[in-house]
Amino acid sequence: MTSPVLEVSRIRKVFGGVVALEEVSFAVAAGEMVALIGPNGAGKSTCFNVVNGQLRPDEGHVALHGRAITGLPARKIWRLGVGRTFQVAATFASMTVMENVQMALLSRRRRLLSLWPRATRLYRGEALELLERVGAADLADRPCGQLAYGDVKRIELAIALANEPALLLMDEPTAGMAPGERAELMALTAAIAREGRIAVLFTEHDMDVVFGHADRVLVLDRGHLIAAGEADTVRNDPRVREVYLGPETLAADEAEADAPGWAAC
Numbered sequence: 001m002t003s004p005v006l007e008v009s010r011i012r013k014v015f016g017g018v019v020a021l022e023e024v025s026f027a028v029a030a031g032e033m034v035a036l037i038g039p040n041g042a043g044k045s046t047c048f049n050v051v052n053g054q055l056r057p058d059e060g061h062v063a064l065h066g067r068a069i070t071g072l073p074a075r076k077i078w079r080l081g082v083g084r085t086f087q088v089a090a091t092f093a094s095m096t097v098m099e100n101v102q103m104a105l106l107s108r109r110r111r112l113l114s115l116w117p118r119a120t121r122l123y124r125g126e127a128l129e130l131l132e133r134v135g136a137a138d139l140a141d142r143p144c145g146q147l148a149y150g151d152v153k154r155i156e157l158a159i160a161l162a163n164e165p166a167l168l169l170m171d172e173p174t175a176g177m178a179p180g181e182r183a184e185l186m187a188l189t190a191a192i193a194r195e196g197r198i199a200v201l202f203t204e205h206d207m208d209v210v211f212g213h214a215d216r217v218l219v220l221d222r223g224h225l226i227a228a229g230e231a232d233t234v235r236n237d238p239r240v241r242e243v244y245l246g247p248e249t250l251a252a253d254e255a256e257a258d259a260p261g262w263a264a265c
């Protein structure tokens with residue numbers, strides 16, 4: 001791997017008696033789509049929160065382009081180029097799509113929101129470019145509250161891109177979407193990541209999305225990274241299959257010549 005955008009080294013995070021992350025290390029390169037998967041409670045959200053500064057790890061280091069960011073405030077890490085999208089897409093429903101993206105650009109440039117009445121003329125060109133990148137320029141003048149959910153997710157992506165992220169953390173990007181829309185959003189994200197050399201780390205429960213769109217897959221189980229590698233290698237890893245399918249199902253599954261892909265886990 002060329003010098004990574006994100007490097008996570010030997011992270012440990014404990015909540016009371018619960019070890020949420022233990023000795024977790026991995027890296028994500030520019031333009032790479034990496035899925036972070038694992039059963040409920042595996043430590044995925046904790047890992048995201050440590051990377052973006054919402055949580056300080058008990059041990060270990062996080063570096064962005066080789067610069068230590070461990071324990072910096074979340075806002076500072078965001079300014080350094082770590083963006084995040086959430087499971088439930090967050091936009092301002094009463095504002096238009098264009099205004100939502102302009103607002104994100106305004107925030108990036110640290111312009112005062114009290115200038116908003118005049119700001120509606122600011123950054124229109126840039127906002128439109130971002131909307132073109134996510135294929136939503138035709139929605140520019142529609143209030144976000146009137147959009148179909150799949151469209152809101154694309155607008156959320158445009159808002160995240162307004163921050164010019166080097167690293168984008170995506171929390172369950174396709175949650176709540178129809179299967180066809182999921183593939184479309186992930187293909188779009190992968191194309192944008194490659195073109196813009198953006199490192200993308202995403203969590204996802206839909207295994208079709210994971211194995212269809214991730215360049216590499218990281219698997220957490222009870223705070224430990226139990227597998228990391230290309231999709232096919234990870235999919236066939238016995239430990240991973242056991243964690244997802246359980247030992248009994250695994251034995252039955254292995255008896256079949258063509259093991260099916262896993263459904264949503």
Ligand SMILES: Nc1ncnc2c1ncn2[C@@H]1O[C@H](COP(=O)(O)OP(=O)(O)OP(=O)(O)O)[C@@H](O)[C@H]1O
Binds near residue numbers: 016
């Ligand atoms: N703020 C907290 N206080 C106490 N325990 C926590 C806290 N946050 C997470 N945990 C615990 O840490 C472990 C990892 O949780 P985390 O939310 O990171 O898992 P996850 O893989 O994101 O799960 P899910 O897929 O259900 O969202 C769990 O046992 C959880 O109960």
